[in-house]
Amino acid sequence: DPVQDKQALLDFINNISYSRSLNWTENSNICTSWTGVTCNNDHTRIISLRLPGIGLLGTIPPNTLSRLSAIQTLSLRSNAINGPFPSDFSKLENLTQLYLQFNEFSGDLPAFFSVWKNLNVIDLSNNGFTGSIPTSISNLTHLSALSLANNLLSGEIPDLNVPSLEKLDLSNNSFTGSVPKSLQRFPVEAFAGNNLSSEIAFPPALPIQPPNAQPTRETTKTKLGEPAILGIAIGGCAFGFVVIVVLMVICYSPKESEDGLPVKSPKKKEGSLKIKRVPESKETKGSVVFFEGCNLVFDLEDLLRASAEVLGKGLFGTTYKAALEDGTTVAVKRLKEVSVAKREFEQQMELIGGIRHENVTPLRAYYYSKDEKLMVYDYYEQGCVSAMFHGNRGEGRNPLDWETRLAIGAARGIAHIHTQSGGKLVHGNIKAANIFLNSQGYGCVSEMGLATLMSQIPQPAMRVAGYRATEVTDSRKATHASDVYSFGVLVLELLTGKSPIHATGGEEVVHLVRWVNSVVREEWTAEVFDVELLRYPNIEEELVEMLQIGMACTVRMPEQRPNMPDVVKMVEDVRRVNQPLSQNNSEISFSTPTPVAAEVGHSSAQQ
Ligand SMILES: Nc1ncnc2c1ncn2[C@@H]1O[C@H](COP(=O)(O)OP(=O)(O)OP(=O)(O)O)[C@@H](O)[C@H]1O
Secondary structure, eight states: OOHHHHHHHHHHHTTSBOSSOOOOOTTSOHHHHSTTEEEOTTSSSEEEEEOTTSOOEEOOOTTTGGGOTTOOEEEOOSSEEEESOOGGGGGOTTOOEEEOOSSEEEEEOOSOGGGOTTOOEEEOOSSEEESOOOGGGGGOTTOOEEEOOSSOOEEEOOOOOOTTOOEEEOOSSEEEEOOOGGGTTSOGGGGOSSEEOSOOOOOTTSOOOOTTOOOOHHHHHHHHHSTTOBOOEEEOOOOSSSOOOEEEEEEBOTTOOOOOOOSSOOSOOTTBOEEEEEEOOTTTOOEEEEOTTOOOOOOHHHHHHSEEEEEEEOSSEEEEEEEOTTSOEEEEEEEOOBOSOHHHHHHHHHHHHTOOBTTBOOEEEEEEOSSOEEEEEEOOTTOOHHHHHHHTOSTTSOTTHHHHHHHHHHHHHHHHHHHHHHHTOOOOOOSGGGEEEOTTSOEEEOOOSOGGGBSOOOOOOHHHHTTSOTTOSSGGGOOHHHHHHHHHHHHHHHHHOOOSEEEOTTOOEEEHHHHHHHHHHTTOGGGGSOHHHHTSTTOHHHHHHHHHHHHHHTOSSGGGSOOHHHHHHHHHHHHHHHOSOOOOOOOOOOOSOOTHHHHTHHHHHTO
16 A cells, blocks of 8 residues: 555545545555545555545645645546645646546636646636636646636636647636637637637637527527437536536537537547536536445546447436446436426435345436436446347357346345335336346346336337236336236246247237246147257256246236245245256257146136
């Protein structure tokens, strides 16, 4: 451990208040376990500290962070730090990136910029800095991005001759005079919202926008409605009296040319997120809320800068894969049609986010504003079980092992969910697309408890509708018993290799549960199994046991279905009894009907 750096951080954190819990304990290893801290390769110094959005409040205690003399990246974004710019930061001579935006700093900008010879990115936007821009910024020969937007800066903009500068944002201050020649290569938006003279010789091709022109909410809505746009809209967070609060709307549109991106990311990639800022009112104000145990360090700015990819659209919204700049990838679900009030939404998020179980996908953070509701999950590289299902076939796999572990995990996860909120929490949307595999290959259920937040839920696609118990006519009224039914359908899907509702060659629509029951009733049980599974020896008993579980869970009468803890025991027993599995690939034959029809006859009769 870098002992002195560790002490500097402890002195810092013990002398400032903060609201989000941090795992910084004296006995733990600072380089491997402290949130937001990165050390150099030999763990002798801290080179990066990132504490965005952890609710830091007050002034930075002097002689604390300034002792981290090897630090290169310092991010204290989106907190509520106030007071003047810390003068002792002049000792941080190795700084390359400084992010202090969305705080409540006030007073003059430091005059000592020249000490940071390697400084590449400065973002001091959205604070309350006053005074003028120090000319020492001109000495920063590596500077590529500078944002001082949304402050109270005034005076003339100095002729900053910094050829390396690629991104500049000085908008929404009180600068006067004209834009100096050296900066006229930047778009007009970089200077919008100031009192600058209008005789600026911007290249004629640039769209001239009147100062203070901000997109209206109507504009935003129209844009989001356009088919070309794939976007996440995120409201900005800010604290304190400096009323420079933004709602950030991220849009991706290849045709769009406006870009509110303040700094960093000088190179635009296809598919990267673009940010639009619109003034935020009390109503639209929102902030990212993180849950305990979240070791991810990101804030809105990170999300906004992330390159995003649409993973798919579901009943409750669209899910994006967002690659953050620090290499972390998260899945961001943008909810639509949320009808409940903020308080109720937050309560449900707190309930869901508080669940920590190895078979339940953890909700890492959420965001609520009037216009946008987002949920942030870990990203599963392998995709959901539904996507994996076909990829997992063929030679060389352990027959049924995959299916069984998946089912055991999913059952345990659902059973755990059913114990939450005094036994009132229901998953409500069990299906293969909402199940992932955890690191041990066991099922992990995701996206619980969303239906109750929605004003209306569109009819599920036919394929998905087959998971829904017949007694559930409104998805918002799902029950423990209907979760059991959906789980049963999942089991049948795994065993048969068929979708819950599918069309046959003759385009006849087949309901999986009914089909399985009819085949079993006709004593052709072997016919239901996926031919892929039938290639393996010695698993028929296990297959049949699993089939019985699937059928028991999907009986028509909800009160006759087993409860989830019982289902867990049943699925676990299948594996226990039949261990170990043979890896032999010889053919097996079900030439005669198995006794399963008699054993499960009771269930099938009800379908
Ligand atoms: N955390 C995640 N990691 C990786 N892929 C994910 C993650 N969350 C969702 N996906 C995938 O993104 C796609 C879209 O997911 P989404 O949840 O929006 O829709 P859905 O699951 O099909 O429907 P619903 O809204 O009813 O849950 C699905 O293929 C899903 O498996």
